Amino acid sequence: MKQFYLTREHEIFRTSLRKFLQKEAVPYYEEWEANRIVPREFWLKLGNEGFLCPYIDEEYGGLNTDFGYSVIIIEELEKVGSSLVGVSLHNDIVVPYIDAYGKDQQKKEWLPKCISGEYITAIAMTEPGAGSDLANIKTTAIKQGDHYIVNGEKTFITNGIHSDLVIIAVKTDTSIQPAYKGISLLVVEKDTIGFSRGKKLNKVGLHSQDTAELIFQDAKVPVKNLLGEEGKGFYYLMDKLQQERLVVALEALVSSEEMVKVTTEYVKNRKAFGKSIGQFQNTQFKLVELATEIEIGRTFIERLIMEHMEGKDIVKQVSMAKWWITDLGKKVASECLQLHGGYGYMEEYEIARRFRDIQVMSIYAGTNEIMKTIIAKNMGLN
Structure with a gap:
């Protein structure tokens, strides 16, 4: 369109x-x-x-x-x-x-x-014991002179191996209530004393994307590397999550479009019982249904992109798009793999890779369950 x-x-x-x-x-x-x-x-x-x-x-x-x-x-x-x-x-x-x-x-x-x-940059919010519950992160940054001393661990960090600059969410005030008011953002450079990378994580999908653990043991981060104001980190994160979730929804939509495209070509050429399997009514109906839902998703995404470019607050709608389209992507992957038959389970076919890769999109940038709680709050249901 x-x-x-x-x-x-x-x-x-x-x-x-x-x-x-x-x-x-x-x-x-x-x-x-x-x-x-x-x-x-x-x-x-x-x-x-x-x-x-x-x-x-x-x-x-x-x-x-x-x-x-x-x-x-x-x-x-x-x-x-x-x-x-x-x-x-x-x-x-x-x-x-x-x-x-x-x-x-x-x-x-x-x-x-x-x-x-x-x-290359990365952002480090998630910890071994804190994912969606961002206010309860445990990584601390205590000011000592012209440095912060940072201690803690981050995990599931995209670009974690390559990253030269990492924006980390830390607690600069551990006593303030509510806890989210104590969160700040620091920019950690790759050669920072006390900063190291853990293992590169072995994931189900996204194999060539480097995801890693990051470790801070009395890491010395200059005070000049504070991003924005101290104690405003949570607000900065909330402000930017609209675009992050819009990006993920768009990626899931494009992946879904690609899966239907490659599957349509496959069923046109794959023969069974003397004709292409694309001529079977079940195959046609499955692909028609998926293509229709994807088109609906595309229409929604295009509207949100324009509204985002206009500077509108569309947190509720972006949350809707993020959960619905990433869930749709998993459905598309499953149906398209099935239409490939045994070949869909073979790594040399693109659908196998897409099937693996799409799964995480309903998890990162806020799980789809969190998306639904955001939507409920915006509907006045809390």
């Missing part, structure tokens, strides 16, 4: 990105999956071509573009494979915190390298 917020310039940008990915990502993607890592060289190539954080102001090396360019990057990366989610996280989830809340000196120091691909 037509994306009304996109201009001719946007489409020229899409064509350029698509050509780049066909050359620099598609031929190597399965190798990256086998090696369980996307090489840093790919990030540098993305940066060199202007595909990292294009919305950043020209003063810091960006292109000062609108969110439509981010939408294009998210869509085209997802078409290649879900393990490229780390790029979208860097572009549209982590770096926006620096752009929005960073002091001018922080921006001058970090943003140009985030745009070039020299710096």
Whole structure:
């Protein structure tokens, strides 16, 4: 369907990105999956071509573009494979915190390298004992002179192995009530004393996306690396989660579109009982039903993107999109794998990878159960 917020310039940008990915990502993607890592060289190539954080102001090396360019990057990366989610996280989830809340000196120091691909970013909220319950994180940052001394662990951190800058949610005040008022955001640089990476986590899917544990043992983080104001971290996180969840919903939608596309081609060519299985009524009905639900999801997403670009508060609607479309994605994956028959269970078929990768989208950026509690609150049901 037509994306009304996109201009001719946007489409020229899409064509350029698509050509780049066909050359620099598609031929190597399965190798990256086998090696369980996307090489840093790919990030540098993305940066060199202007595909990292294009919305950043020209003063810091960006292109000062609108969110439509981010939408294009998210869509085209997802078409290649879900393990490229780390790029979208860097572009549209982590770096926006620096752009929005960073002091001018922080921006001058970090943003140009985030745009070039020299710096890869991550955000660390989740802990071994705190996921959705963010107010109860245990990682502390105690100010001592011109440093914070940070202690704690973070887990399930996207870009955890490659990251050069990690925004971490910490407790700078452990006594204040309610507890969320004691949360602050610090930017931890890769060579920080006391900061180390745990093991790269072995996941069900997203194999080439580097997910890791991060460990802070008396880590010395300069006070100048405080992002925004002390005690405002929870508010900053809540402010940016609308875009994060919109990104995840869009990724799940594109993955669903791709799964129906590859399955439609498969059933046209797969023969059984003397004809293609695409000619069987059951196959047709299944794909028609999925295609219809995906089209409904696409219509909803397009509306939300336009409203987000207009600066509207659409937390309730984005929460609806995030849970419904990621759940739809799991349904699409299951049905499409079934239509592939035994071949769907073979790793050489794309549907097997998509089936594995889609599962986590209903978990990260806030579980779908949390999405429903947010919607209920916005409906006045609490």
